[in-house]
Every structure is written in C-alpha cells, then in structure tokens.
Amino acid sequence: MVASVILPIACVPFALSGALMDNGVLWGLYIAPVCVAAPLWLRLRLSDAGARRPARWVLDILIVFAAASRLVGNYVPASGHMLFLTYSALTTTPKWYRAFAAVLLVVATVFKLAVAGDTQGWTVGLAMGLVAAVVYRRIDPRRARLGRAEEAT
Numbered sequence: 001m002v003a004s005v006i007l008p009i010a011c012v013p014f015a016l017s018g019a020l021m022d023n024g025v026l027w028g029l030y031i032a033p034v035c036v037a038a039p040l041w042l043r044l045r046l047s048d049a050g051a052r053r054p055a056r057w058v059l060d061i062l063i064v065f066a067a068a069s070r071l072v073g074n075y076v077p078a079s080g081h082m083l084f085l086t087y088s089a090l091t092t093t094p095k096w097y098r099a100f101a102a103v104l105l106v107v108a109t110v111f112k113l114a115v116a117g118d119t120q121g122w123t124v125g126l127a128m129g130l131v132a133a134v135v136y137r138r139i140d141p142r143r144a145r146l147g148r149a150e151e152a153t
Contacts, residue, residue, distance in 0.1 A: 030111050033104050034081055041088045044097060055139045063087050063132055079118065079125035081108040086129025091136045
C-alpha cells in the first residue's frame with residue numbers, strides 16, 4: 001500500500017516535465033494505485049456484506065462499472081479515477097482507507113489537470129462521486145449515523 005502512494009507522488013515532478021509521457025511509465029503509475037485501491041475497497045465492502053442493503057450493492061456495482069468503463073472508451077464523460085476514489089473515500093468507514101483514497105485523489109487531480117488537461121472529466125467524475133456518495137448515505141441513513149458513531153469510538 002505504501003508503494004502505491006509514494007511512487008505516484010514521486011512521479012509528479014517528472015510528470016509535470018513531460019519526461020515520462022513518451023514511454024508509458026506515467027500512465028502505469030497513474031493506473032497502478034487504483035489497481036491497489038479497488039481490491040482493498042472490495043475487501044472492506046465484502047467484510048461488511050451482512051449489514052448492507054441490496055440497494056447499496058447495486059450502487060457500488062454501478063460506480064465500479066462506470067469508472068472501469070473508462071478503460072475501454074469514453075462511455076461515461078467522467079474521470080474513472082475521480083468517480084471511484086471520491087465515492088469510495090466518502091462511503092468507506094475505516095479512516096486509513098479514507099486517507100489512502102484522499103492521497104490518491106490528490107495524485108489523480110495532478111495528473112488529470114496538470115498533465116492531461118482534462119478539466120471536464122475531472123469535474124464530472126468528482127461531481128458524480130459526490131452525488132453517488134450522498135445517494136449511498138441516504139439509502140440507509142440510520143446505518144450511516146451508526147457508522148459515524150462507531151468510527152468515533
């Protein structure tokens with residue numbers, strides 16, 4: 001997990017210089033951290049499977065498919081990184097995962113805005129992630145309050 005945070009951050013100065021764009025290393029470092037975050041997030045979701053409402057599972061699946069669809073084309077006008085990381089950071093209870101996702105959001109923001117110049121994908125992905133997180137919380141507001149109370153203890 002540490003490497004998936006440190007490597008992309010260390011890559012930022014090179015990314016801004018354009019030195020890594022030619023050989024594909026930049027995109028490997030951009031995609032690799034999400035390939036670490038997604039299985040961690042899935043493991044956390046599955047560990048809470050018995051307490052979750054089916055509607056939340058459906059929302060999770062929709063978000064993952066929408067974010068992953070960016071790997072095969074522009075079917076969703078949003079950055080898959082921003083969509084998934086925003087949603088997962090705001091809907092996952094452990095503080096360590098939220099911090100991890102927040103760091104990856106910063107890295108994704110630098111790459112999206114400074115390297116790719118994709119302000120539309122960044123904005124739409126962030127907005128979709130925020131809206132989906134609100135929907136997630138409203139599916140079972142009692143559970144969301146309990147989650148915050150449990151986290152505080």
